[in-house]
Amino acid sequence: xxxxxxxxSREVEAWLKREIAEQKVRYRKIVxxxxxxxxxxxxxxxxxxxxxxTRGTHVHFNMMRKVRPEEIPVKPKRxxxxxx
Amino acid sequence: xxxxxxxxFVDRDxxxxxxxxxxxxxxxxxxxxxxDPDNGACTMxxxxxxxxxxxxxxxxxxxxxxxxxxxxxxxxxxxxxxxYFMVPAGITIGALSSPRGATALLFYNYGEPSFVESDSDxxxxxxxxxxxxxxxxxxxxxxxxxxxxxxxxxxxxxxxxDERTQAFTFLYCMTPNFWQDNISxxxxxxxxxxxxxxxxxxxxxxxxxxxxxxxxPYINHGAFGCKLGTLAIxxxxxxxxxxxxxxxxxxxxxxxxxxxxxxxxxxxxxxxWINTHGHNHPVDFDFPHGHAHGDVxxxxxxxxxxHRHKAKRRRRK
Numbered sequence: 001x002x003x004x005x006x007x008x009s010r011e012v013e014a015w016l017k018r019e020i021a022e023q024k025v026r027y028r029k030i031v032x033x034x035x036x037x038x039x040x041x042x043x044x045x046x047x048x049x050x051x052x053x054t055r056g057t058h059v060h061f062n063m064m065r066k067v068r069p070e071e072i073p074v075k076p077k078r079x080x081x082x083x084x
Numbered sequence: 085x086x087x088x089x090x091x092x093f094v095d096r097d098x099x100x101x102x103x104x105x106x107x108x109x110x111x112x113x114x115x116x117x118x119x120d121p122d123n124g125a126c127t128m129x130x131x132x133x134x135x136x137x138x139x140x141x142x143x144x145x146x147x148x149x150x151x152x153x154x155x156x157x158x159x160x161x162x163x164x165x166x167x168y169f170m171v172p173a174g175i176t177i178g179a180l181s182s183p184r185g186a187t188a189l190l191f192y193n194y195g196e197p198s199f200v201e202s203d204s205d206x207x208x209x210x211x212x213x214x215x216x217x218x219x220x221x222x223x224x225x226x227x228x229x230x231x232x233x234x235x236x237x238x239x240x241x242x243x244x245x246d247e248r249t250q251a252f253t254f255l256y257c258m259t260p261n262f263w264q265d266n267i268s269x270x271x272x273x274x275x276x277x278x279x280x281x282x283x284x285x286x287x288x289x290x291x292x293x294x295x296x297x298x299x300x301p302y303i304n305h306g307a308f309g310c311k312l313g314t315l316a317i318x319x320x321x322x323x324x325x326x327x328x329x330x331x332x333x334x335x336x337x338x339x340x341x342x343x344x345x346x347x348x349x350x351x352x353x354x355x356x357w358i359n360t361h362g363h364n365h366p367v368d369f370d371f372p373h374g375h376a377h378g379d380v381x382x383x384x385x386x387x388x389x390x391h392r393h394k395a396k397r398r399r400r401k
Binding site: 001002003004005006008009011012015016019020022023026027030034037040041044045048049051052055056057058059060061062064067073075076078080081082083084 | 206331
């Protein structure tokens with residue numbers, strides 16, 4: 001039993017409504033901040049794709065394998081989203 | 085709609101506010117980290133003001149409490165930093181006070197925060213599931229034991245494991261100069277809070293002390309790095325499996341499809357059975373059958389996956 005059925009009071013409903021509205025604002029702010037991070041992220045991705053060809057990518061614990069150049073994925077044309 | 089993807093969010097950037105939820109005593113402040121708009125389940129950083137007093141009582145939702153600074157007294161026992169409680173719905177805990185104040189994390193996993201003054205458990209409470217431990221003093225760090233595993237230097241202390249959903253709550257630390265060069269996603273939702281330290285992820289950048297995320301399933305995260313070490317607490321809502329890969333640009337749909345394809349290859353017989361069986365309501369003989377209790381969403385081959393119904397009456401012989 002994770003939760004016991006009960007009736008919410010009007011005050012609780014109002015509190016939740018306020019919190020949900022504030023969370024929407026918070027979410028939009030996060031999306032905007034993450035969009036602004038795109039140029040840095042592109043640089044990090046380029047460095048990552050380089051590293052996994054030289055040092056390797058982690059497969060399990062300390063097991064790594066070097067990725068061949070033909071395995072490197074191509075960036076799709078769609079927008080690069082990180083927050084969903 | 086379940087909780088949205090909140091990542092990253094740093095609670096140090098926002099002030100504490102008075103917690104005015106009906107039923108709770110005065111003297112508690114909070115910062116909302118994430119909230120499920122449907123059922124009110126939420127995670128909060130809370131501050132018990134010096135002198136806070138709460139009578140014995142229970143919550144309608146299961147909750148977890150982790151003390152970060154200061155101390156709280158429950159009954160006659162003092163619980164300092166690292167103290168962790170898993171309190172099932174309806175379980176009454178003793179009077180709680182904080183003579184000198186404390187900060188903590190509160191996870192209400194299945195419903196909105198609630199407090200009902202009571203000296204005894206609710207009739208439907210499951211007392212055996214209550215757990216309390218001091219994660220700093222009473223437990224030691226271990227390597228992660230899931231396969232494939234995170235890179236060496238990420239250690240865990242499992243605080244709570246739900247045997248039915250395999251959801252778990254854990255402390256984790258990243259040693260100084262930890263790095264892991266792959267991208268991961270999971271079939272479960274996960275959330276985490278940085279108690280101390282800064283770590284880095286290729287998608288989101290640095291997550292400092294007070295940093296938090298709630299990440300729904302199938303969202304890419306990693307590569308990972310940590311220069312000076314990090315101590316954090318994390319929680320999943322079901323089994324965690326590390327789906328590793330190295331494509332930075334895949335989306336949720338592609339990741340989910342890959343996970344389903346992997347199940348097809350790892351458990352071909354089960355996959356076939358689930359796909360071809362007209363009724364997708366499998367029964368776990370270890371747990372109550374949803375048809376008797378109507379508590380498990382399922383469908384009858386029509387794709388209406390949120391189907392529920394009340395318990396069927398049994399005929400007397």
